[in-house]
Amino acid sequence: MITINNEPKRYEGVENRVQIMALVLALVFAIPCLRLWKLQVIEQSVYQSVADDQRISETTLESDRGVIYGRGDVILANNRASVSIVFTPGECPEVRREETCIRLASLLRLDTNAVMEKVRKNAGDPFQQIVIKSDVTRSELFRVEENSLDLPGVAPIVRPQRRYLYRETGGQLLGYLGEISKKQLNDPYWEERDYRQGDVIGLGGLEAQYEHQLQGEDGYLLVTKYASGRPQLRTDRGGMPVLAKTDSAGNVATIEGEGREPRAGDPLYLTLDIELQAKCESLLKGEVGAIVVLEAETGAVLAMASVPTYDPSVFVSHDPTGERSRLLNAGDPKPMLHRAYREQYPPGSVFKVMLAAAALEEGVVTPASTFYCNGRFRVPGSSRIAHCWKRSGHGQVAVKEALAYSCDVYFYNVGLDLGVDKIQEWAHRMGMGVNTGIDLPNETKGLIPGKEWKAALFKDKPVWDQNWYPGDTVNVSIGQGSAATTPLQNAVMMAAIVNGGYRVTPHLNRDALLPPSERFLSDSTIERIWGGMRMCVEKAPPDYPSGTGWRAGVEGIGILGKTGSAQIMNLSHHEKYKTEEDIPYEFRDHAWFVAGVIDHEPKVAICILVEHGHHGSTAASVLAKPLIEYMYRERNVEDVQIAHASSEGA
């Protein structure tokens, strides 16, 4: 039976309760809306920047270092593509990682444990590219590429790397590269120039001096990054980023923002003639020494050799043999020390050139005034007897003979007449005992002793030790005692003699040409000095004494010369030995020869130093002859133009 019952089976007020419920529901749903307003409208920029920061990362695009050119458009240092093998653990399935490491280690002939350790160390960031081996050889690269199917996550990348085309020739001048140190990174000087850890900077020579010119500006790509760290950017086999339309998962790869192209470093044009440099180094082969060849008019460095030298490439690439530390920790002779400007030696008789010029300018002597040399000189105010190198004496000598035969007694007298203050003043004026201002780091200043210097040195000693005595002046007059100059300073001094009396600033960068100083030597002085120095290199007829530098003479070329033998030990020390060969190497005299070429272009000033070479006349001046012959007969240095005419026009 079906009953019809239209009466509602509900209690009174149920409708109200449902309506209350609806009201509560609507109110409750307003809460998230208010919250969303706060998050999305009021605080939107905060979260936007968080989202951008975590998503966008910079990928560095390394810049090329500036090319270094020598005279005649010769490239001395440029960059090559260096291939490194990297492993990205995140792109290799986890189960295959160990197997891949083992296979990779055997292909590259590396220690398996070392490779695994490297990978393990970077476990926190699986998309970090781990460099397994940098600068691999072609055969290693091919081995890896052939097995690439079995090496997931392994890829070769290419980075620019420095290449020194002439290897050790001029190695010390060009300098070397290395990673910036932690200490430098904390230094505000480097910090404000935006250097970062891992950046390679010049650590020596021109690479360091012109770091800011040569260093390019790294570029970057703004790359979108997955939460896992995987970048949405792929590189091709050459390591160049591919701005792929789709990434590995088939998504559009978005390169966000503008990024920045890397800017290569500016080139550096040198005045250096690399062939001449090579000649200088070969001349010094087997010896320890330095040769400086300056363009007398400008101070441009044509060659500046120091032997032994080293190959800066050692510091660029992977160093499995420990060559790098061997070089850095080497004892004497230090191959990384450029002897021409970072080492100082007693100038010896080379100093006489300066002294003669100073005496003539000061009017202490006239060209005609003579001193008598009997081989001995009693130092005024003391009982000390100073000897001439020639014990039998030179007889009556004027300035010309004194320079030609290097008479010590003449210059003892001149020095005493001139006084140490004037000696010091003139030496500094002509570039000795002061920084030459060459564009290389860590130049050694040398020393021309004087009264103040001695007083300061012995300030803890009794006053009679602080006083300056004529005997000190006598020592300085022949470039002995505490006097010390660098070969480069001697070359600068020599340049002033050659160019007619002004001091030049030696420089390697052709753009670093500085105006010369005021002229400080008169024509008559120049004439007298030239006369003496030409006589020095002249081979006299038989029975007549030749100049001490006669071995440097070249037929048809006007050469100035002055030999020097810088004593390390007292002369009386040497007398203990029967022959010169018996003197231990480290006690032998340094051999000097300064020279100038005055009638051929370019006019040059040359300084040759052979460490422990006994005599300037036998060890140093003999090198000048082949050098000058090479410069003017074989090479014709004049024709080798500073390398910029063509490249600048382009």
Place this chain on the structure above:
Amino acid sequence: MSRSAQDYQAEDAIVRAINFRNLRRIDWLLPIFVLSLAGIGWVTMYSASAHTGGNQHEKQVLFFIAGAVIAAGIICIDYRALVAFAPVMYGGVILLLMAVLQFGPEIKGSQRWLDLGLFRIQPSEITKLVMVYFLAWYLHTLGPKIRKLHWFVLTFVLTGVPMLLILKQPDLGTAACLGPLVIVMLFVAGCRLWHVGLVVLVGLSVVPFAWFQIHDFNPSPKSWEQDKQKAEFYENKEWYDLHWHQKMRIYTFVHPDFAPRGSNWQAYQSFVTVGSGGLAGKGFKQGTNTRLNYLPEHRTDFIFSHYAEERGFIGCVVVIGLFLAFLLRGLMYARDCPEMMGTLLAAGVVTVLGFHIFFNISITIGLMPVTGMPLPFLSYGGTFYLTTMACVGILLNVPMRRRMFLEEGMFGG
């Protein structure tokens, strides 16, 4: 012997229970809301899954179709016929929940699934629906007796059994859902207001409980230290103590800036994702934070963050408005249904869905601690989609029977 009145009645009941003519009386407004929401959900899922080459958006369509079939099936059967089976369903669900605890495999630290060979079921998901039916049956059967305290208390006992079983899994989100459900249904059923007020007060005691749980909780950012702490923590754990990860969630909810790269990553990234969307959103398939996988679970529980990132505040308000319209329409059915069973059923379904919507959105925007809680129509997941569509079917069923009820009298009267 001729057929008795009962026989006629039984035959009549089956005829009326499955009566396709009733389909003509369907309300079309609610399905429009459902289709809109499902459309938004599909587009969002397309954007969320396409970038990894996933096919979740395609599967979501299948879930919708399967859900629509289930909803149609439910619509065809008179809800009163289904409610009549509620006690049986209740018993079945209790058995299933116990079976889960006994046989269910442990996945990610909890037992939620029951493997039936062909497919897996999630009994806690079914429990929500069954509890709606069961409470409707129980409260309808009681009628005005619900004003008595002991009947009132019994409601909580009956709800508490499956709730505790679910908590044991543990599935905090589903268990928490049953609380508001029972309160709302008691309220609609006409219980005494002070009874329900008392229960709400007791329910609010969860806040001091949470405070008590974390007041001496010390999360350490260092993992090895954390491990040590964890070990000590589990050694000294009391029965009332929450799990370590649960405490951590409450802690990070109170300290949103804690360990954004560690244990708070999920909640923090959700902030970032939603916040960076801005007023108008980043645009379709432009949600960088989700597309680059910064936000975990952005296809399931945190799909709303993804939606908020791409559609912005405006889109959020639109979708919340649609949800609200959908739920209010459901409450209109409850209000206009002339008899108690339909009212209770509609109110219960609205409560379950409303609870999910509100909590899910609140979690993604940091109003609630992180708990697994899917968003109807948007989150990826088959079982929950089917549950949601079943709810839609139940809701649509209520107004359809109203006219029949008015014209032909009450079933079983």
